[in-house]
Structure formats: structure tokens, C-alpha cells
Amino acid sequence: MPELAEVETVARGLRPLVGRTITAVRFGKTDFIDQPELLRALLPESRIGEVRRYGKLLAIGFARRRLDPERFWLLVHLGMTGQLVIQDSGLPAARHTHVWLGLEDGRELRYTDIRRFGRMQIVSAEGLAARVALLGADPLELGIAEFRQRLGTRRARVKALLLDQRVLRGLGNIYADESLWRARLHPMRSGSELSGTELVRLWRAIRTVVREAIRRGGTSVANYVDALGRRGTYQKRLRVYRRAGLACLRCGAKIGRIVVAGRTSHFCPRCQPRRAAIAPRRGNRNHHGKTDIPTPLLR
């Protein structure tokens, strides 16, 4: 579910809680929490100092109010169906709510997760840094040079690269498909086979798609809601995702559906050809040192 745009929207919704203190912790199931006892021990009497997002990972910074001034971070990954919602403690909790963090003003920060693919844990500043070091670049922060370096040198399929959080952090199945459609690239193309122009197209497409998705509060195709329980509206802007069998909004061809990198991928077989639609020039040599075989220019 929650990809970069959704998690960013949740993070923004949580920021008004900065300065608030947790008064109580209550759990339902805890099998998705790393050391639930630690949360129970540290969170009460701790003040929310900061809310950050690294890709799909939420990091909520805390400081103990009394005792040691030690700071720590609550990491929350929403998985597929995780929700963090601020609610009045009087309201009945949704089914599958497993963590309640009471606030001094009578509200609660509640974590609900139907499938419990999400994860929660407390880490130190060093622990946070170690986690972030495993992640790739933020799609909105990296420049074209680094983008080229990170994708253009890899032989894996471009769809797999977009989904790999060590390459770029924050893209998931929806925004990967939407970005590839926008850039007119087949999901099975290899990173190293992409031309400079194609890489620029992809870099731009990702920025456009993700920025617009954030502006629209994310995509709600099933469960996703923000910290105030509101759905996003980017689902109205989707161009290929979940449109298999329908006409491509750019060329009219029938949108296809294949599995790439173990994930369902939607694409337009005409706009996103498997082979680069580049007219080869005489004497042009590809990376194998062989002359390019002319591929029919579609469209």
C-alpha cells in the first residue's frame, strides 16, 4: 500500500503532534513489533520531537521528559495495510488496531494493520543512521547524474530497479508503473540498455508522478488513509495502474499486464515497446561492439 507519497502524507499529518507527550501505551498483537517491551518502557513520558520520512519508512523522534535526556526514534513501516491515525480516544478503534499511543490531550495515535506486514521498532540515533544507510536515494532529491549512475549501470530490469529500495527509496508498484508509462519505457528493459534520453525521461517522469501524488495526498486504491483518516485522490490520476485491458490514454492500444520482478506490471505495449524505438544510425555501435540491428519504429 503505502509508497513514498502516502508515507509523506502521513508524516505531514503527524507533524502537528510535535511537542506532545505520550501518556500511555497499549498493544493488541505485537508480532510485528521488534521488542514491544522497549516501546512500553520508553514511550510513556516521552515527547515527540520530530517526524521524518526516509522512503517508505517513518521515523518519529522522541526525547524522555524526565530521567535521562536520551533521544530515540520510533521507526514505523506501514507495510501493505498499515495505518497511523490520530483519533479521539473516545472513538471506537478500527478492527486490527494493535498499538494505541495515548496523548495528554485525550487523543490517541493508533496503529492499525490488517495484514501486519508493517514493522515497528525503537532505535538509537546510530540505529536510525544504519537503517537509512541501507536505503538508496530519495527520488525527489537525487539529480540526473546520480540517477544515471544508479540505474544506467545496472543490468537488472528497470522495473526491478525502481522497486529496489537500495537503488531508490520510496517507489512501489503503483508509482513504478505510472513512471514507466509516463517515460514510455517497457518494465522489462534493462537499466544499462537505456539511452541517456530515456534515463532523463524516466527521472523526470518519477519526479512528476511522485510530486503530483503527494499534492493529491497519495493514492487510495484500497486501504490507505492519512493520519486524519482521509483518503488520497491520486487514484483518479492513475494512467496505467490497474487499467489492464483498457485503452491506453495516450495511444489507445490495449493496456497489458505482465509479471516483472514478481510484481504485476501494467504497461502499454505500443507506447512502451520492449525494444528501444530508436532509429539506428549507420556505424552506430552498441555496448557489445556490434552494429545495432534496426528495430521497427512503432507509432
Place this chain on the structure above:
DNA sequence: AAGATTACCTGAAGGC
């Protein structure tokens, strides 16, 4: 190194 497969867990949707 990259890809395929499986697993984690629950619910929705479709076929019969």
C-alpha cells in the same frame, strides 16, 4: 548478479 519462489497475514472478489 539477477531472477524465481516462498513466506509472512487478512480480506475482497470472482467462479461455481
Place this chain on the structure above:
DNA sequence: TGCCTTCAGGTAATCT
């Protein structure tokens, strides 16, 4: 209505 299968926005482990 019920039963069965398939699929779902994520990630990690294991095998080839």
C-alpha cells in the same frame, strides 16, 4: 449462501 481460488500498495529469505 457457501466454498474455493486468486490476488493485493511490501520486504526478506532461500535457491538456481
